[in-house]
Amino acid sequence: MDYSSVKTRDPPQDGVSDRLIKEDPSRQTTTLLKDEGARLPKRLGSADAILQFVLDISLTVPAVCFLTYGFMVLCNNGVPVNQSPIPALHMAAKYSPTLFPIAFSAIATNLLKATAAWRLEKGITILSLEYLLKCRNVFSAVTAPLSLQAVNLITPLLIVLWASSPLGGQAALRVMDTVPSTATESWPFEYLEFISPFRHTGASTSAGYEVMPSIQAAFAAALSSPMDAKTKAQDLFGNIKIPMVEHYQQSSQTSDLDGWYEVNTGPNTSPIWSSLIGLPATSLDGFSPGSNYSFKMETSYMSANCSTQHTLMKFNEWEQYRNSSIYHNNRNLALRYPVFPLSWATEPFRLIFTSWSRAKTTNATCILSQVYAEVDVGCYGSVCAPGRIRRIPKSENATVRTVLHQAAAEGSPYRGPAGVFFAYFETFVSSGLSLYDLQERQIKPFASAIETYFTEPSAPFSAAGISSWDGTDMSSIGDVVFSQRFSQLLNTFWLASVASRNVTGAFNFHDEFDDGTYRIVTQNATGTRTPDLLVMRVNGAWLSVLFVASVTMLVTGIFAAILGCLRRGPDVLDYSTFFFRDSPYVHIPPGKYRSMEDASDQVRRIRDIRVCIGDVDHTGDVGRLAFGSVDAAVPLRAQKAERYYV
Structure with missing residues (x-):
């Protein structure tokens, strides 16, 4: 039988369903978003949120250690100074004035940053935001009201918070006294x-x-x-x-x-x-x-x-x-x-x-x-x-x-x-x-x-x-x-x-x-x-201060972890890239700016871009200073001593 005269069928064309799928706007948007690296806001149960929570909650370990130290001191009240575990407790007390402020500073700073980021998504005044970002140690908590020449409700709270840092360190050192035994029988x-x-x-x-x-x-x-x-x-x-x-x-x-x-x-x-x-x-x-x-x-x-x-x-x-x-x-x-x-x-x-x-x-x-x-x-x-x-x-x-x-x-x-x-x-x-x-x-x-x-x-x-x-x-x-x-x-x-x-x-x-x-x-x-023994005696006043400071550090760490989970947007505070997000004076090459990207990731991608605070309106009689990038795309000039700026 001769099959040469038989016509072959053309290859099948796309069906109606396939065409509808291709023309579906949501699918086209998803494909587009994947191509551009877009992402959804952080969810509470996501892997990133869980990892961040674990990292934040791990900062509370020093607080737990100092609470344990305080309870051990309390439980060993009246024990001879040469009997275990008093020598170990005295050794821990020597390093406490150094370790306690370091641990407290890390936890308190994390809380202030987490609070600022969480409130920034809800809405916060500039003064409150500045206080949260500026008061990162005992000295700045005291000098911030002077430099800003303004106070609000969180000012005394921040001072009290940071006062717990040196007090806790001194309390851990002074919580034990060495006295003659008075345990009569x-x-x-x-x-x-x-x-x-x-x-x-x-x-x-x-x-x-x-x-x-x-x-x-x-x-x-x-x-x-x-x-x-x-x-x-x-x-x-x-x-x-x-x-x-x-x-x-x-x-x-x-x-x-x-x-x-x-x-x-x-x-x-x-x-x-x-x-x-x-x-x-x-x-x-x-x-x-x-x-x-x-x-x-x-x-x-x-x-x-x-x-x-x-x-x-x-x-x-x-x-x-x-x-x-x-x-x-x-x-x-x-x-x-x-x-x-x-x-x-x-x-x-x-x-x-x-x-x-x-x-x-x-x-x-x-x-x-x-x-x-x-x-x-x-x-x-x-x-x-x-x-x-x-x-x-x-x-x-x-x-x-x-x-x-x-x-x-x-x-x-x-x-x-x-x-x-x-x-x-x-x-x-x-x-x-x-x-x-x-x-x-x-x-x-x-x-x-x-x-x-x-x-x-x-x-x-x-x-x-x-x-x-x-x-x-x-x-x-x-x-x-x-x-x-x-x-x-x-x-x-x-x-x-x-x-x-x-x-x-x-x-x-x-x-x-x-x-x-x-x-x-x-x-x-x-x-x-x-x-006739020298025994360790608990100093009640300093022990109370130690417990208050340690509990404050523990609660601060827990709240920082919780607020970190509640944050939906990217982590942008404390990074220089925060200053030029959506800034017309900063030129970022196409494809290297994403609003949902954490600042740490963005720093790694655009780390070679040079930035400067310079004059962005050098043609006028009065200049204007702005944070911008130094490249051909942005007309940024250096500041001059004889020029006025607004």
Whole structure:
């Protein structure tokens, strides 16, 4: 079959639908817009908006960090400065005055720019726009009203906003103080009761043979201690001395409303102590070096009120007087009493103290009483001192009957042996003799350390009269000083007698203080313990400033991110291209200007165009200045000094 004569069909032409599509105006416009790089306004859920929001919200991270820093400081209030995380917080505080203003400036500037861009799309006054763009730091916020010579409602708001920047930095630095710890806690204490049982019935008894060496050693150690130790608040073994409260009552010093007298233990003053040996005291932790302690002791002591007379007495007369006395040391000291002290006595006990010397013999009539006092003690580690003292009122019978009347501590069943008075004074008169004096030799009229303590308390065992055949003349000692020193000797020997082992260092918390003879009595007290530590203390005022400034920075960053999302138009503020958008004096090559383009993108595209503020009307008599491009398309001339411009 011949197909050559058959006509072929022409290629199909565009149909009606295709033609309508091509002629559709919207499709033609879309194609045109794509060719020209046009774009829709930024949408809230677009990728660009989300990216911008993430970038803006990331600026709030420093605010969150400073808020976290503030909360960590608050939570670690009172923590020792060398304990974690205080060193790290101090390190952060050092850099805060630098980092806080930088972070705040970045966030605040972003807010001002976002606010200006958002309000610019809604409509804003020139003054408000200028304030938002001009106030980018603390200095400009203050100087802007001066340079613009105008203010509006946002002026004080901007000043307050920027004031938060330096305040926040300083607050982060000053929010922590280093102070001594004041975290006190209740703490138990224990101390020796002065009215403890006497431990023997005489020097020649079995108990006396056992305890007298330690008693003699403790008493001699107290007498021979240096004057510095005698005047301090603690003895050589750390025992706490009790002041004589009657000394304060008889002085011009006044007490407070509760009867307390301040005890001054400074380097230039020294109280009158009731004894050369203090009361042993301890606490649950044994007075740790890293703590401060405070507690009160209720105690007592013997007080002697003496009246002295000084007469001449030959040595043979003295021998007769001494041998007729009840207690003497076979040398120059004798003691006697007119009335034997009964345990139910109601009259004060009188004791006659007599010391012979070739110059004058001293006769002192002393009335003994028991003084009860409460002492407020403070300790820095194991270094303790009484801070206050007051007298405890007692009945007359209680003060008349001393420990020598076989008195017992309140609430204690331990009274000690019978014959306390005899055993005490029998050993007391000989306790001041040296080992050389105690040897079986001929009788020598040498003074003992008890007598020389009245005249030379700093060194009684090496005083001038202790090895002299003339004895020790005490006629220069007044009644007040004699009474004080005799009281000290009586109380020192009493403490050495009832607790010789404990006053020389063996005193521990809740020990069984029983040496097989008579149990000593202890008293319990509840005081306070404060760690001797430097701790971090929060400065409340600066912490409040830090929180306010940090919250302001956080809220500022959040609002900046939100306003950035609400902006529909391009980002043009803060860019030089903003000045020549739609300007007739700026020549932009065709295809390089797009009104919806962000200024940053536009800068990259037209970065080689040169611009200048010059004369755009150079042909007239008066010039006109404008921002324009420097090229052949725009007749822009440089400014001249002799030309006028409008």
